[in-house]
Amino acid sequence: MERYSRQEAFFGIGAEGQQKLLASRVCVIGLGALGSASANLLARAGIGFLRIIDRDYVELSNLQRQMLYREQDAREQTPKAAAAAELLGQINSEITIEPVIADVNSGNITGLIEDVDLVIDATDNVEIRLLINEACHALGKPWIYGGALASYGMTMNVLPGGDAPCYHCMFDEQVPDGETCATAGVLGTLTSIVASIQCTEAIKILTGSPDVRRTLLAFDLWNNEFDALEVTKNPDCPVCGRGEYQYYGKVSGSQSASLCGRDAVQIVPAQAAAVDFDEIAARWESCGKVTRKRFTVDLDTGAYGIKLFADGRAIVSGTSEEAKAKAVYAEYVGL
Ligand SMILES: [Zn+2]
Numbered sequence: 139m140e141r142y143s144r145q146e147a148f149f150g151i152g153a154e155g156q157q158k159l160l161a162s163r164v165c166v167i168g169l170g171a172l173g174s175a176s177a178n179l180l181a182r183a184g185i186g187f188l189r190i191i192d193r194d195y196v197e198l199s200n201l202q203r204q205m206l207y208r209e210q211d212a213r214e215q216t217p218k219a220a221a222a223a224e225l226l227g228q229i230n231s232e233i234t235i236e237p238v239i240a241d242v243n244s245g246n247i248t249g250l251i252e253d254v255d256l257v258i259d260a261t262d263n264v265e266i267r268l269l270i271n272e273a274c275h276a277l278g279k280p281w282i283y284g285g286a287l288a289s290y291g292m293t294m295n296v297l298p299g300g301d302a303p304c305y306h307c308m309f310d311e312q313v314p315d316g317e318t319c320a321t322a323g324v325l326g327t328l329t330s331i332v333a334s335i336q337c338t339e340a341i342k343i344l345t346g347s348p349d350v351r352r353t354l355l356a357f358d359l360w361n362n363e364f365d366a367l368e369v370t371k372n373p374d375c376p377v378c379g380r381g382e383y384q385y386y387g388k389v390s391g392s393q394s395a396s397l398c399g400r401d402a403v404q405i406v407p408a409q410a411a412a413v414d415f416d417e418i419a420a421r422w423e424s425c426g427k428v429t430r431k432r433f434t435v436d437l438d439t440g441a442y443g444i445k446l447f448a449d450g451r452a453i454v455s456g457t458s459e460e461a462k463a464k465a466v467y468a469e470y471v472g473l
Contacts, residue, residue, distance in 0.1 A: 141232070142184050155345035156184060160233075162344045163187040163254040167242055167270065169218040170194075171326065172284050173260030174206035175333030176340075180258075181226045183341060187234045188226070189254060192218040193241040193404060194397065194453070195434075195445065203326030215445070217433050239433060241406050241451060242266060244388050247273045256340055257281035260333070262319065262398050264309070265385070271296060271305040272386035275377050280343055282336045288322040289360035291332040294369065295339050295351055303371040304378040308354070320399020328359050394460040402443075402455040403463030405471075411450035418446060418471075425470060442466050 139146065139156070146153045164185050166177050169192035177190050196204075196211040196218055204218075211221040223237035242250060242261075247269060251257050257279055259270055267283060274281045278298045283305055285292045296305050335355065342350045353366040376382040392408040415435045422428045426439040437444045442456035444466065452471055454463040 141230075145183065150347060150349070151341065151345055155341075158345050159184050159341065160186045162256070163189075164256050164258060164340065164344075165189040165191065165251050165254040166258045166260055167191050167250075167266070168260035168262065169204075169206070169222050170200070170260065170262060171203040171205075171324065171329035172286060172333045172336070173258070174204045174218075174222060175330050176258050176260055176284075176337050177222055177226060178206060178229070179334065179337040180340065181230045181233060181235065183337070184230070184233060185340075185344075187236070187254070189236045189238060189250065190219055190222055190226075191238040191240060191242055191250060192222070193239070193451070194218055196221055203324065203329050205326075205330075214431070215434075215436075217447075220433055239447060240449065241393075241404060242269070243393065243406065244269060244385050244390050247386070248277070251279060252277055254279070256343060258336055258340060259283045260336075267305055268309075269385040272377055272383040274298065275304060275381070276383065276386055282339055282343075284332045284336045286324055286329045286332045287317060287319060289325050289328055290356075290358050291328050292354065292356045293332055293335050293339070294354040295343070297343075297350070301371055302352070303369045304375060306377040307372040307375045308369055318398045325359065331359070392464075394464055396458045396460055396463075397453070400455070401458050402453050403457060403460050405452045405454060405463060405467045407450045409450075413446060413448050413450055415446075415448070422470065437470060439470070444470055446471060 142156050145151050146156050162185050164180055166173050169190055195215040196207045198212045206222045206225050217239045219237035219239045223235050226235050259267055270281055280297050283294045339351055354369045355366055357364040373379050393406040394403055396403045419428050419430055419435050422437045426437055429436040434445045434447055445453045452467055454466050457463050
């Protein structure tokens with residue numbers, strides 16, 4: 139147990155707490171800046187089972203803050219979950235790391251979180267957080283919200299049951315749209331801090347500490363402002379007040395979503411399909427440059443790029459228009 143000796147020596151964890159961490163199961167949703175920092179910290183802390191999920195692949199602009207990735211991953215456009223799992227496996231080979239290359243949506247979220255003790259939110263949009271909030275409420279799981287933009291960070295523990303507020307209690311029905319990391323930028327120092335606080339709270343929750351934070355922490359690193367805000371439970375909240383869900387449990391058809399700050403759109407077919415990479419690659423031979431990779435088969439038509447995953451999901455680049463991307467998908471993949 140030399141590996142965890144500094145954690146065991148810490149009064150808040152001890153040998154007993156370390157055993158609890160080793161027996162814990164955590165799901166990290168999103169492996170961008172927040173998720174790669176969290177997965178790194180949790181793997182090193184000895185969380186016994188880590189499910190790490192991301193739908194995207196590594197790009198050069200990620201390396202400034204997404205600390206599990208290397209230049210080679212960006213060059214090869216490795217899926218983030220695969221690149222992260224490979225490095226984490228070398229950091230701690232004594233825990234179980236399950237990489238999942240997928241889009242988290244209402245159709246698959248139950249299977250991804252029902253067997254874990256806690257969920258770390260490391261996503262980048264409100265809609266997925268509302269889904270996580272509803273799914274965790276339905277399944278009685280704690281989750282930890284984290285957000286970062288420019289130099290402004292926020293995090294809150296969302297704990298099941300009791301008088302604790304949920305994520306929806308903080309928001310109106312309307313999904314606000316605002317600036318993104320692509321337009322406003324984001325400091326790598328900020329995302330590290332938000333993830334560090336999320337993981338500290340995760341360790342407290344998993345070890346049963348009485349010192350779990352009950353406030354919404356909001357801070358601006360550039361302007362030196364730190365606030366701990368009281369959030370009260372809204373008795374009329376549709377999620378934690380009435381148990382009515384807007385996203386969770388809803389059957390969704392095929393979906394498209396333009397990816398934040400990218401000239402690219404993700405297409406998720408209504409039903410996952412097992413793609414035969416050889417068959418697709420042969421079919422695409424006359425359509426442009428075809429590249430077979432470990433987790434994808436890629437087509438560059440000159441005007442568009444298609445990165446097709448084994449489950450039929452694709453990232454279409456060269457447009458941020460969902461309708462255009464769907465047409466490209468229908469033309470070349472047509473599942
Ligand atoms: Zn609520």
